[in-house]
Amino acid sequence: MCGIVGYIGNRDAYPIIMNGLKRLEYRGYDSAGIALYDGETIQLCKTKGKVVDLEASVEKEISKTGKLGIGHTRWATHGIPNDINSHPHFSNSGDLVIIHNGIIENYATIKKELINRGYIFNSDTDTEVLVNLIEDVKKKENVKLGKAVQIALNQVVGAYAIAIFDKKKPDEIIVAKLGSPLAIGIGDDEFFVASDASPFIEFTNNAIYLEDEEMAIIRKDRDIEIRKIKDDSIVAPYVQELQLNLEQIEKGGYDHFMLKEIFEQPSVIKDTYRGRLLADKGIIKLGGLEDYIEKFTNADRIIIVACGTSWHAGLVAEYIFEDWARIPVEVEYASEFRYRNPVITEKDVVIAISQSGETADTLAAIKLAKEKGAFVYGICNVVGSTISRATHSGTYTHAGPEIGVASTKAFTTQITVLTMIALKLARIKGTISQSDYMLHLRELDLIPENVAKALKKNKEIEEIAAVFKDATNFLYLGRGYNFPVALEGALKLKEISYIHAEGYPAAEMKHGPIALIDEQMPIVVIAVNSNHYEKVVSNIQEIKSRKGKIIAVVTEGDTVVREMADYIMEVPNTPETLSPLVTTIPLQLLSYHIALMLDRNVDQPRNLAKAVTVE
Numbered sequence: 334m335c336g337i338v339g340y341i342g343n344r345d346a347y348p349i350i351m352n353g354l355k356r357l358e359y360r361g362y363d364s365a366g367i368a369l370y371d372g373e374t375i376q377l378c379k380t381k382g383k384v385v386d387l388e389a390s391v392e393k394e395i396s397k398t399g400k401l402g403i404g405h406t407r408w409a410t411h412g413i414p415n416d417i418n419s420h421p422h423f424s425n426s427g428d429l430v431i432i433h434n435g436i437i438e439n440y441a442t443i444k445k446e447l448i449n450r451g452y453i454f455n456s457d458t459d460t461e462v463l464v465n466l467i468e469d470v471k472k473k474e475n476v477k478l479g480k481a482v483q484i485a486l487n488q489v490v491g492a493y494a495i496a497i498f499d500k501k502k503p504d505e506i507i508v509a510k511l512g513s514p515l516a517i518g519i520g521d522d523e524f525f526v527a528s529d530a531s532p533f534i535e536f537t538n539n540a541i542y543l544e545d546e547e548m549a550i551i552r553k554d555r556d557i558e559i560r561k562i563k564d565d566s567i568v569a570p571y572v573q574e575l576q577l578n579l580e581q582i583e584k585g586g587y588d589h590f591m592l593k594e595i596f597e598q599p600s601v602i603k604d605t606y607r608g609r610l611l612a613d614k615g616i617i618k619l620g621g622l623e624d625y626i627e628k629f630t631n632a633d634r635i636i637i638v639a640c641g642t643s644w645h646a647g648l649v650a651e652y653i654f655e656d657w658a659r660i661p662v663e664v665e666y667a668s669e670f671r672y673r674n675p676v677i678t679e680k681d682v683v684i685a686i687s688q689s690g691e692t693a694d695t696l697a698a699i700k701l702a703k704e705k706g707a708f709v710y711g712i713c714n715v716v717g718s719t720i721s722r723a724t725h726s727g728t729y730t731h732a733g734p735e736i737g738v739a740s741t742k743a744f745t746t747q748i749t750v751l752t753m754i755a756l757k758l759a760r761i762k763g764t765i766s767q768s769d770y771m772l773h774l775r776e777l778d779l780i781p782e783n784v785a786k787a788l789k790k791n792k793e794i795e796e797i798a799a800v801f802k803d804a805t806n807f808l809y810l811g812r813g814y815n816f817p818v819a820l821e822g823a824l825k826l827k828e829i830s831y832i833h834a835e836g837y838p839a840a841e842m843k844h845g846p847i848a849l850i851d852e853q854m855p856i857v858v859i860a861v862n863s864n865h866y867e868k869v870v871s872n873i874q875e876i877k878s879r880k881g882k883i884i885a886v887v888t889e890g891d892t893v894v895r896e897m898a899d900y901i902m903e904v905p906n907t908p909e910t911l912s913p914l915v916t917t918i919p920l921q922l923l924s925y926h927i928a929l930m931l932d933r934n935v936d937q938p939r940n941l942a943k944a945v946t947v948e
């Protein structure tokens with residue numbers, strides 16, 4: 334959580350930092366701040382609220398001069414969101430200025446020691462402790478800033494991506510990383526620092542992604558020096574050429590990133606399987622999988638670890654893998670798995686799913702599984718992300734940047750990858766017939782078209798949203814492959830509209846949730862063609878008898894549920910196994926429209942951040 338951005342070079346830093354903060358705001362938006370340095374005076378401005386509030390404060394409070402600058406957009410951990418707790422933070426002498434994404438877990442002990450030695454703290458943050466620790470080391474050891482950072486970071490426990498500069502060194506920024514992401518953009522005689530590459534993509538395609546426990550000393554007009562934090566040894570820089578372009582990180586005419594990302598699904602699902610799925614030839618090619626195929630085919634079981642929406646994609650995978658590949662699957666919340674002392678053996682394959690590739694709990698679950706000898710496979714969207722590097726092998730979803738905090742296209746592209754893996758394994762193991770295999774390949778190839786058809790119902794879904802926008806509770810029900818879709822639909826609604834919503838397997842309703850049903854209660858039921866269709870129809874009857882309001886997701890041409898439901902949202906016919914890829918579309922749109930009608934901040938819902946890099 335939190336976004337950091339920095340610049341050192343020959344341009345004015347202000348517009349680069351400010352635009353960068355706007356692009357990183359999805360990472361946290363409790364407060365924002367900026368420090369600009371022109372070689373004489375450090376201009377500091379910080380404020381509770383969003384980056385636009387910071388922009389307004391800058392106009393009133395500081396001059397925008399300086400060829401060196403750092404900025405921060407905060408998701409509060411230590412200390413409430415207010416002006417004082419906002420970053421950047423000064424050291425006591427006023428010489429050092431820092432921004433930080435992460436948590437210093439032993440900050441309280443360090444703070445106590447520093448207070449005993451006369452340091453004064455203005456904020457409640459762990460970051461102000463860190464900058465003063467660095468200052469203390471620098472003075473005590475009489476070393477340069479880079480060395481002081483290295484020594485100080487060896488004393489802290491926690492996670493960080495930091496950028497820090499010294500008033501006495503206007504040509505230098507020091508950055509360091511452990512657990513939180515940090516990219517360095519390399520231009521001609523200029524350098525950019527950011528939590529991801531979006532703040533500098535229009536200036537350079539060349540970037541270095543720092544590894545954990547690495548720091549970099551960045552000097553204007555000179556090369557970057559990368560060192561290991563542990564022992565100060567030099568690391569050879571690895572410069573990557575980025576594929577990202579500006580268009581991908583802009584709204585492209587849509588009112589919100591979330592809407593853009595929902596409507597991108599036909600094309601990004603295609604991007605996910607492009608070159609990997611050759612439907613006519615009956616071929617699935619997944620480089621990362623082929624090299625380790627025996628790990629999967631010989632596995633005793635597959636354990637899927639993930640959080641939030643990615644966990645829901647994992648639940649869909651449980652159905653597909655067990656159904657087709659006949660491999661037992663367990664789906665675990667990464668946050669529980671990591672602390673549960675789980676039984677893992679070398680015969681287990683662990684699949685970690687993460688859009689951002691930075692989720693702290695998922696990363697910790699991966700480390701644990703690796704320690705216990707399991708083979709770990711990653712499914713990530715963000716290329717070069719920490720999780721993609723921490724796993725033994727993996728597949729990228731190629732969904733392009735997902736900026737809306739509510740995950741949409743990540744879900745459908747993750748399921749697309751998982752479907753390809755399951756089909757490939759099933760074919761190799763001989764647990765699926767050739768005809769079924771070929772049918773599913775062809776049907777998967779039709780999914781982008783079917784998702785596009787589902788999106789055409791947007792207007793009708795908007796009308797349904799208008800009817801239910803003032804409801805205070807929603808139930809979402811689904812069975813089999815569509816049970817995880819019900820969970821995902823409920824999550825989408827609650828996170829962006831703040832309406833309480835619960836997802837349940839439809840048959841579980843009568844074990845408790847049915848007590849909630851009255852004439853005020855909207856119940857979204859996924860009732861598409863499937864093996865459970867009749868059973869879901871019975872569940873709908875049960876709701877009807879209790880006067881609940883039924884909004885049903887049905888297959889085009891359905892007549893039975895249409896008669897019973899108050900409202901229907903149609904999706905094209907697909908095999909049940911692939912149906913989550915289309916049934917999730919109307920639920921995404923329903924949440925979007927309800928949130929919009931309630932005047933919520935759709936892309937940046939309260940209290941949330943896109944990448945949850947703290948546990």
Ligand code: M6R
Pocket residue numbers: 640641642643686687688689690691692695738739740741824825828943944945
């Ligand atoms: O980046 P990840 O896929 O690891 O993120 C996991 C969750 O934090 C994420 O899916 C979250 O639940 C979304 N806000 C849901 O829309």
